[in-house]
Amino acid sequence: MTLRLYDTRAATLRDFVPLDPENITMYVCGPTVQSGPHIGHVRAALSFDLLRRWLALRYGRVTFVRNVTDIDDKTLANATPAEPWWALAYRIEQEFTAAYAAVGILPPTYEPRATASVPQMQEIIATLIERGHAYPASDGSGDVYFDVRSWPEYGSLTHQSIDAMEPAEDADPRAKRNPQDFALWKGAKADEPADAAWRSPWGTGRPGWHIECSAMAKRYLGAEFDIHGGGLDLRFPHHENELAQSSAAGDGFAQYWVHNGLVTVGGQKMSKSIGNFTLAADVLKAHDPQVVRYALAAAHYRSSLDLTESSWAEAEAALGRIRTFFERAERASERNEDRRARFEAPAGEWEYIPLLPEEFGRAMDDDLGVPQALAVLHDRVRSGNQAIDDGDDAAAERALYEVRAMVGVLGLDDGPGGAENEGAAASALDALVQTMITQRAQARADKDWAAADRIRDAIAAAGITLEDTPAGTHWSIDG
Known part of the structure; x- marks a missing residue:
């Protein structure tokens, strides 16, 4: 099977051919830490977590870089005398990290902050000036601009001409040769903090947004790497400008450009500037983090995702069906210790991978088709439950190992946040249900069938299913 990814620059699906099959290199634009993450930020990070996990499975090693933009116009604007820009940036960075960890997003190989790579940014700027780009x-402001008309390929990522582009609004246009020229370096301003500026050959100042990612990608992955990722909203101007300045400086840069779709509210992009956003912290307080992960992963990564209350309910029900199957299948497995050895796989990071269904792999290889992969997973859950009902323990155990393999790849295996979030509530519910099960058992022993039926009906009315087995009665929440 061949992995195919949709490449924004080529505007088509392409076979993935890595520069080095033994080390996949991947750069994803991380947060601008001006304020706390909304759920759209988590969806974006999760999209590339899923891609990274699949690449790691197929190739072994993935060097994954996700940056932190800790110096920016908005970060400076949101700072206060009580919380300087660098303190604000660090606090918000921690909020992003906590949200990512809650839904099981793996930490990056490297997570550089922009402020740590200013010398590398200045090197690229000097090269671009030397090459005439x-x-x-000319007004002595200390600004440095990229000359878009000096680079014939400018616009190749988003397939538009310079004349059709809006003027770049990231710096004062008075000293620009072209309205679309964008800032590589911004001269220091009197109303900005003195510690938000660095010395440079062009005057004291700070980097423009776009040059930051070019410098960090090159520093940590080299002049040429496999995949550049980010949200659809970053295609222009951010990624277009990254591509232009890095290419004009002589670097091969990204071989594949992969963009995730946005979270929308009523069909409109979720955005802090619009004010229609839902904070990730609020969502994670209201829902099991694994339910959040499932809901955000259930739509194809390139599609828009309009989240409603039903999105969380559907994800909770789907995850509940998987968890209930695990409980049932593991009980069946305990009765068949001799058979289990037949299905054991070697221990390791991907313990159950040898039992991944082929159709699951085909779905993931087809531009990371998680919705189709989830359909395979739920098909195995259904067939596994049927095998348990039929008393076919060997088939049930095979399904158990296949489902374990799939949820492991998708990160739905009760990682960080899952079981912990249920905590005391789950323990209390179990105690109550077990008490009612004991009371029902006593009623049946006393041949008080009416009382036994009343208890069972009360349990069923609460959405709880009882399963009577030779080893005792087990309960689960109805999916």
Whole structure:
């Protein structure tokens, strides 16, 4: 099977051919830490977590870089005398990290902050000036701009001409040769903190947004790497400008451009600037983090995702069916210790991978088709439950190992946040249900069938299913 990914620059699906099959290199634009993460930020990070996990399975090693933009116009604007820009940036960075960890997003191989790579940014800017693709502002402001008309390929990522583009609004246009020229370096301003500026050959100042990612990608992955990822909203101007400045500086840069779809509210992009956002912390307080992961992963990564209350309910029900199957299948497995050895796989990071269904792999290889992969997973859950009902323990155990393999790949195996979040509530519910089960058993022993039926009906009315087995009565929440 061949992995195919949709490449934004080529505007088509392409076979994935890595530069080095023994080390896949991947750069994803991380957060601008101006304020706390909304659920759209988590969806974006999760999209590339899923891709990274699949690449790690197929190739073994993935060097995954996700940056932190800790110096930016908005970060400076949101700072206060009581919380300087660097303190604000660090606090918000921690909020992003906590949200990612809650839903089981793996930490990156490297997570550089922009402020740690300013010398590398200045090196690229100097190269661009030397090659005739950038120029210092003539007004003495200390600004440096990229000359978009000096680079014939400018616009190739988003397939548009320069004349059709809006002017770049990231710096004062007075000293620009072209309205679309964008800032590589911003001269220091009197109303900005003195510690938000660095010395440079063009004057004291700070980097523009776009040059930050070019410098960090090159520093941690080299001049050429496999995949550049980010949200659809970053295609222009951010990624277009990254591609232009890195290519003009002589770097091969990203071989594949992969973009995730956005979370929408009533069909409109979720955005802090619009004010229609839902904070990730609020969502994670209201829902099991594994339910959040499932809901965000259930739509194809390139599609828009309009989240409603039903999205969480559907994800909770689907995850509940998987968990209930695990409980039933593991009980069946305990009765068949001799058979289990037949299905054991070697221990390791991907313990159950040898039992991944082929159709699951085909779905994931087809531009990370998680919705189709989830359909395979639920098909195995249904067939596994049927095998248990039929008393076919060997088939049930095979299904158990296949489902374990699939949820492991998708990160739905009760990782960080899952079981912990249920905590005391789950223990209390179990105690109550077990008490009612004991009372029902006593009623049946006393041949008080009416009382036994009343207890069972009360349990069923609460959405709880009882399963009577030779080993005792087990309960589960109805999916």
